[in-house]
Amino acid sequence: MDQYKFVSGMIRSYYKSKGKLEVNRINEREFGFGTFDKKIAHRHMKVEDSNQLNEMLVKEAPPYVSCSAAYYKYPDARPMERKVWEGSELIFDLDATDMHLKCTPEHARDWVCGNCFDKVREEAVKLVDDFLMPDFGFSDKEISINFSGNRGYHVRIERDDVLMLSSDARKEMSDYISGNNIDFVSMFPTSQKRGVLRGPKMEDPGWGGKIARNFVDTLNRGPDALAEELGVEKSIAKKLYKNRTLISMGIGNGNWDMVYIKNKAEFWKDMIGRQAISQSDKIDKNVTTDPSHLIRLQNTLHGSTGLVARKIKDVSELADFDPMLKCVAFKKGELKMKVGKVPKFEILGEQVGPFDDEQATLPVYAGLYIFLKGLGQIISYNE
Ligand SMILES: [Zn+2]
Numbered sequence: 001m002d003q004y005k006f007v008s009g010m011i012r013s014y015y016k017s018k019g020k021l022e023v024n025r026i027n028e029r030e031f032g033f034g035t036f037d038k039k040i041a042h043r044h045m046k047v048e049d050s051n052q053l054n055e056m057l058v059k060e061a062p063p064y065v066s067c068s069a070a071y072y073k074y075p076d077a078r079p080m081e082r083k084v085w086e087g088s089e090l091i092f093d094l095d096a097t098d099m100h101l102k103c104t105p106e107h108a109r110d111w112v113c114g115n116c117f118d119k120v121r122e123e124a125v126k127l128v129d130d131f132l133m134p135d136f137g138f139s140d141k142e143i144s145i146n147f148s149g150n151r152g153y154h155v156r157i158e159r160d161d162v163l164m165l166s167s168d169a170r171k172e173m174s175d176y177i178s179g180n181n182i183d184f185v186s187m188f189p190t191s192q193k194r195g196v197l198r199g200p201k202m203e204d205p206g207w208g209g210k211i212a213r214n215f216v217d218t219l220n221r222g223p224d225a226l227a228e229e230l231g232v233e234k235s236i237a238k239k240l241y242k243n244r245t246l247i248s249m250g251i252g253n254g255n256w257d258m259v260y261i262k263n264k265a266e267f268w269k270d271m272i273g274r275q276a277i278s279q280s281d282k283i284d285k286n287v288t289t290d291p292s293h294l295i296r297l298q299n300t301l302h303g304s305t306g307l308v309a310r311k312i313k314d315v316s317e318l319a320d321f322d323p324m325l326k327c328v329a330f331k332k333g334e335l336k337m338k339v340g341k342v343p344k345f346e347i348l349g350e351q352v353g354p355f356d357d358e359q360a361t362l363p364v365y366a367g368l369y370i371f372l373k374g375l376g377q378i379i380s381y382n383e
Contacts, residue, residue, distance in 0.1 A: 003377065007371070007372070007378075011061040011063060029067045031297075063303025069291075071086045071088070089158060090173075147307070147308075150307070167289045174289070188265070197268070223238045335368070337377065338379060339360050340357055
């Protein structure tokens with residue numbers, strides 16, 4: 001059988017049955033469609049309304065659908081300058097492959113295991129709960145979150161006053177979230193003097209409070225967590241853990257000097273540097289500062305997985321969101337497959353695999369996932 005033709009047919013029937021997609025200010029955005037080989041193969045397209053978009057999706061059955069975070073006067077004009085930019089949504093793009101996870105070397109770079117899904121989801125929750133709401137003051141209603149369709153989440157701010165933010169202003173937000181340029185001395189004002197080392201309290205706003213809370217949380221999880229996550233030397237980690245009650249009480253009052261540590265200012269400075277780095281690895285560069293950037297359209301299919309880039313209701317739904325359960329698009333039928341090397345995974349509550357170059361009959365969603373990841377061939381389909 002022609003596998004790609006078959007999958008195109010599935011995509012077509014999906015958009016036919018789903019009907020119209022609601023897109024805010026749809027006729028001011030640039031659209032792009034992809035092919036199985038190329039995520040954005042055609043761009044500079046303008047769409048008049050949801051009806052026209054649906055007609056296009058049914059007719060062309062594109063494996064990838066993207067649209068601009070930017071609004072333009074002439075979305076289909078080119079080159080870019082002639083589109084006349086009229087603002088861009090603020091978008092954060094979190095992807096498990098950027099997070100340097102321990103599991104990544106254990107599976108293919110493109111593969112997403114349960115740990116990848118958990119960690120990138122926690123990161124998205126952290127972005128919303130620890131930064132966007134408390135520090136930038138965005139409300140739940142102004143934050144829109146969707147699964148990216150493959151390995152992460154898109155978090156977007158829909159508020160008028162962010163639209164005109166320049167690239168530099170967006171970079172500044174990214175730097176803040178990444179903890180670039182944290183000033184140790186302003187956070188620990190007595191660090192260059194003799195006497196008690198004073199520092200941030202847990203309830204402090206901004207980075208000071210984050211550092212205090214994160215340190216106490218890591219401390220309470222034990223010496224291994226201190227060593228692994230904050231790079232504290234084992235013997236010091238043990239000593240800190242033994243005195244954790246005293247230390248936590250001290251930090252509660254802004255006193256970071258409850259236990260003797262040699263070269264204390266240097267020690268804390270190092271520890272804070274590492275906290276900021278662990279943060280920046282994950283989020284830095286993910287604020288979309290490029291105004292011409294096209295991003296997956298919410299609630300469309302992702303051609304590398306067959307999953308839906310589903311819009312998530314709010315951050316409380318995100319807290320235990322499982323894309324392999326909630327974003328499955330195709331549920332009916334079975335695929336007879338020739339499957340290559342695939343680790344065990346769970347989809348729609350079902351354990352699948354592991355496989356090692358063998359033939360298998362799989363539920364359609366599991367077979368499509370494997371095929372679209374490039375890890376197997378479809379032999380036939382049974383309804
Ligand atoms: Zn993983």
